[in-house]
Amino acid sequence: MKITLITVGKIKEKYLKDAIAEYSKRLSRYCKLEIAEVADEKTPDQAGETVEENIRNKEGERILKCIHDDMYVITLEINGVMLGSEEFARKVEQLGVQGNSSIGFVIGGSIGLGKEVRKRADYALSFSKMTFPHQLMRVILLEQIYRAYRIINGEPYHK
Template sequence: MKITIISVGKIKEKYLKDAIAEYAKRLGKYCRLEIIEVADEKTPDQASETVEEGIRAKEAERILKNIKDDMYVITLEIQGKMLTSEELADKIETLGIQGKSSIAFVIGGSIGLGKAVLDRSDFALSFSRMTFPHQLMRVILLEQIYRGFRIINGEPYHK
């Protein structure tokens, strides 16, 4: 199975880069992992909804260039469906059984995802009703994907 993480913005903090590298290494045992960073747009303070919509549209265009037709797309959205770790594992396993060998997880920028990406999404996933920095969300997502593969393979994981 191929897992692609498409994320808006670059990771600058060393501790986050280290955590991402560690989970990428661990996931190598279970899947082919690709992490794609697309450029983010600068959002001015007190930007109008129209300006924010334009920013999300530009970022969406960059994201969509990296989504292939055969990918099952899971967008991370505050209003998405919340799953337990076991339910996420089951979702990944079920997609594999159904022949979906390529899953793309999409993490938006600081003001969220554009409509074009939301329209392309096959499943909206929420980790919480709280807002997290999108850089930290990448680490959390990778940890949950790793945990999911351990659950799928009947391996021990921390509860």
């Protein structure tokens, strides 16, 4: 299976780059992993809703260019469905059984995802009602994908 993380912005912090590299290495025995980074827009302080919507739309256009027609798209959204690790593993396994050989996980920028990206999504996933930095979310998502493959393969994992 091919897993693509489509993310807004670049990772600057070394500790996050190191964690992403570690989980990417671990995942290489289970799937083909690709990380597509798209440029983020500068959000001015005290930006109004119109300005924020324009920013989400610009970032959204870049995200949509990374999404292939045959890709099953899962957006990370605060109002998405919350799953436990075992449920998430079953979801990933189910997608493979149903013939989805390409899954795209979309992590938006600091002010979220545009309407067109949310409309293109096949599934909206939430990790929490809390807000996380989108750079850190990459590490959390990669860890959960790795954990899912461990569960799918009946291998030990921390509960």
